[in-house]
Amino acid sequence: MNGQSEQAVDGDRRDLVILGGGLVGMTLALAAARHGLSSHVVDRANPSDLTAEGFDGRASAISTASWNLFTNIGLADALESHGCPIAEIAVSDQLKPGEIRFRPGPEEGSLGRMFANRQLRLALFKAAAAEPLIAWHPRAEVIHRERGPHGVAVTLAGGTQLRGSLLVAAEGRASPTRDEAGIGLAKWDYHHRAIIAGLVHERAHDNVAWEIFWPEGPFALLPMLDDAAGRHCSALVWTVSEQDAAGVLKLSDAAFLGEARARMGPLFGEILSVGPRSSYPLGFQHTARIVEDRLALVGDAAHGIHPIAGQGLNLGLRDVGALVEVLAEGARLGLEPGDAQLLARYQRWRGLDSFSVALATDGLTRLFGIPGRTASAVRRLGMGGVERLGPLKTWFMDEARGVSGEVPALMRG
């Protein structure tokens, strides 16, 4: 029974097989590469479609912690000039007097910055294309997934097989990998949709992010950089009920602007134009577990949350920071990325943290989502309560900036 095991010639076996090469999946591949971990990244979409001008008009609030992550993986230079800092968050109940304002002290820095998702994708895709540790497979359909005791394998339409140590699902809320693994999902459909559009307006936004709560749902205006012509821009996230969404999406530009004006009042002066509109359903979801044998879930595949506090992408990036830290520490000890002890640590770290943010954001929405005058008074009282409750407000601000809880090393300044 003596002998030597065969050294397998295994050129394309990589540390990670990441399914989903969007903002979270590609950031994971880059952060892993910075720690010497190799990956396959598989995505259905064509990257040139995703980075086309006016593809979806979506924007993301990048918290300080998420910005630190981008900095630590070398993207700060490419992104710096495209971010619009958020200096203040104003929360209003139907534009009535007495909005809550969250503004950090001068030494606390920015609450975060707004980016067009397109700019984030451009920077990520460019860095990924130049990274030899990333094998990128765009426009690829996964037809088979396999998780065995020694590794994982994914088969693409066309027959290519990709092998690795750990499978990572970064496919977003409807993750087929998660569903196939039989991971249970706590789901709560709000029967609302978020309508996303870019607005051009007369007055400067002064770097203030507005969340205006109307009985039918929140209406958020997030400050964006001025456009090439020097006009003032904001990203609109308008929540409407599912049955109204189709109608809103079909409105002419002029009619849409009219509706938007009615909900913004004179905040930013005249509204000059609106860009392409898109929408997605709102819901709260969280998985019971975020790992299985040789499988880790990151981002919305693990937990989707209502976007009112702009935490969705930041939560996903915190998953990235935590997972990469766990895997890199494992590699330092000679443990492979599929090691069950490492996955258990990722589960302990991120399982509860993302759930608590999801619950807090969910509570906030329910507080503001109830129609009627009495409810409005309760809401105003509630907002005063939030204003008075120092620790809660501090928590909210820390959470908005992504610096509470145990922060992955990649996300510290």
Place this chain on the structure above:
Amino acid sequence: MMSDASRQTATIRPEEAAHFGRLAGDWWDPKGSSAMLHRLNPVRLGFIRAAIDRHWATGSVARPLAGKRALDVGCGAGLLAEPLARLGADVTGVDAAAENVAAALAHAAAMGLAITYHAGELAELGLGHFDLVTCLEVIEHVADKAAFVRLLASHLAPGGMMILSTPNRTTRSRLLMVEGAELLGLIPRGTHQWDDFITPDELSAILASEGFTVTARSGIAFTPGRGLHLSDDLALNYILSAERR
């Protein structure tokens, strides 16, 4: 099995080797009967990596054992040998139970790792010298501990380092490891004979008499909040590094 009585006392008892052999197929299942060893692995690897970095000044190196030969005595199915191979070492694993070595060979091949494994008695294999000799959770199963340490030392190359871990012989270790964990099924029944456990001072004295100095020593403790972790508390289980004076 062996005619030379003095050699036999320096090695694992046959009935204990058979006990571990029965568990071989289950070794690599993190939820199986070796679950405690799997959980222990990152903890003891943390100590080993720190010892390697101190000994060879390899702090930020990805493969600190590149170009080095490592010997793992009592390798089981390769839970330690495989990480040492990933850290760059040319690893040889030895285990008295052939079933363990069969499981180790199969697993290393499936993981694409080149590791040499031998079933049998270390004293009879003539393996030569190694820069790193590890022997974790083995010496408590050996009757003549001084002879065993001498055998390990004879495999250490000049400038090399030895790493040993074992349960302490305290009332707490008896309660927790033998009476508690084995009864609860956390560790397979019959794994430990408490009377054979060795205290850190006794082991250090044996090492000193063989010309070794202990360079670092840490307890492996358990609390419900933190799980298994390195600690100053040596009462349960401890791990140490040693080198020739």
